[in-house]
Amino acid sequence: MKSIKNDARIKKCLHPKQEECDQKIIKAHAIQNNRILNKLGENGLVITMDGTSNMIFQGSQKKGRKIATTFTGFCKHHDKLLFQEIEDSEFIASQKQIFLFTYRTMAWHYHKKQEQLNAQTIRYKRMYEQGYDMSSSEDFRLFEKGLKLGIKDNENEKLIFDELLLDEIYDKVNYCIWELPYEVEFAVSMMHELEHDILGQAINNLETDVNLRKLYLNIFPADSKSFCIWSWLKENDDAYIDFSKQFMKLNINDRENYFNNNLPRWTDSIIISPRLWNRWGDGIQEALITHANFDILYRVMEEETSDYKYSYMDTPWNFFEKTI
Template sequence: MDAMKRAFFESFRKLRNQSFWEGCFHADQNCSERIIKAHSIQNNKILNKISENGEVLMFGNELDESFELKAVMKKEGRKRATTFTGFCGHHDTTIFNPIENLDYQIGNKQQEFLFAYRALAHEYHAKKSTAEIARKSLELIKKGEFVELNKIFEQRGEPSQDHIQFMRIMFEAFLEGSKDAEERLEIARVRMNGFLDYGYFDELITEVIEFPEEYHIATSATVIIEKDLEGNIVNDLNDFQTALAPTFVTVFPQSGKTYVLLSYLKRNQRRFKFIKSQILTKSVPEQKIIISNLLISYVENLAFSPIKWRQLDDSMQKKISAAFLNTATQLDKPLLLDKDIDIFVL
């Protein structure tokens, strides 16, 4: 069983690594030649602060003894954690200087825009890479190279025709959904690059939650919130005629406080009125629970302090891990899944 699990994950990691998109999110004539591994969460200012022995914790997946998927916390070196091949060296340095080398100030429109811009770039890279996994998988199935697709077939033997058909249908459906995401994100990329180039930072609205303590947790993510706290629809994933409205989520500790930035395009502000009325009006303990649920339900690019994670009892760790796994592919998910989940640990 262990050998099969190892073969499965080794093959998947190989395919994933071969499928990573490499390019500059702000491609223009000023690009330097080399695409770098850029950090979506600042390494020296944030990851260094929350790491233990140079490592942070991030969610990953494993197979249990029954070959069921489970979510586990895995250590990642901070120099590697949250990196993506989404910028050339020139643009990674010049664009993000105002947030890399200066502390965040509430209301600084340029800084708030750049945090959101980085979150979008990371999501763009993730979706382009995910689509490429599906394309490569379909190509291997077409060629009959099943061991290249996954070494598990080396031990199990060549898949049956029914299994081959199942895999083909699965990856074709996956690719179809990925193409839609790629198209939407390309529109967003062009729009946000225009705002950046012309300094139209007011085209983005940022709601800020400031916790009075420093919590060692950080994220940079683009999410599609489906419902507000009262169950009203924010984004209907079954409505293909209406454009989706993303939320750019950034969380980080700084100078004894923790900042939660919830950013969205001004054109979508009607859909996000609930942030002010349903979240900003709540007490700090209530806000921590709401944001915890948002992060666990919608975010993968999430870094924890190993020290703080150990302070959670075993039952809470299992509850958080189960919630992360169960909501990964869930549709019609509530914003507040579990009122007992609070990942902001002192």
């Protein structure tokens, strides 16, 4: 698995102006190193949720903050030029800053999906050389089909973002911001196809919809405060304006609880401070990891009851817990 992961790496700048690339592909940070990971780190280390156990299960991992959330998706020139306004300036929630946070999240997940398909192709070839024809497996064919459809969706999304970037049209990304009056001990950079809103109404059908409407989420600590930013392309306002209003109508405890329950199910793009992680202890850590791996069970339960409406469900972990 490690060999395949290394061989599947893609080093290519995702900026639309390829002719300007300096050809030096770097390990760009999807979550800012100096402004965000530096706050979360302890002795240069952070906890990530992108580890694996027994090759297939999601797990936690301790990483140096300088390598956490890195991806080889931009050349040095474009990484510096493109994201300068969010790397070197205080976050003031300008339209351009919101666009850049969203663009970087989109690019990171686009790149991850490309590498995932690359790894699947390598895996298929190596298994075939060992006498196993994975194409004879219906499960494999469905998984591969899903990957390719996801990449096609992402490519369409990236084309829209690239056009907006080149034309410097930043207000075609809509957003909703929840500002917290203290620095949280975690960060998230996530792209998601939300299936149901908070009231349980359908937004995306992952089995039948041709074009899935994507939602982006960035959560991070800043100077003496934190920001939770939902963002999406304005062409998807019909899906996500109502959702964002529903979210903001929740009281603070419910907003936190909504994230505590859903973030582990939705994404492995979560960075946690060792201060918070160690405060939880082994039992809570294991409970969180188990919850992250049980998404398929929760989905079956929801389908059986046809109840997708948010309701408070206690969790032993609280991402929003203060350690000081």
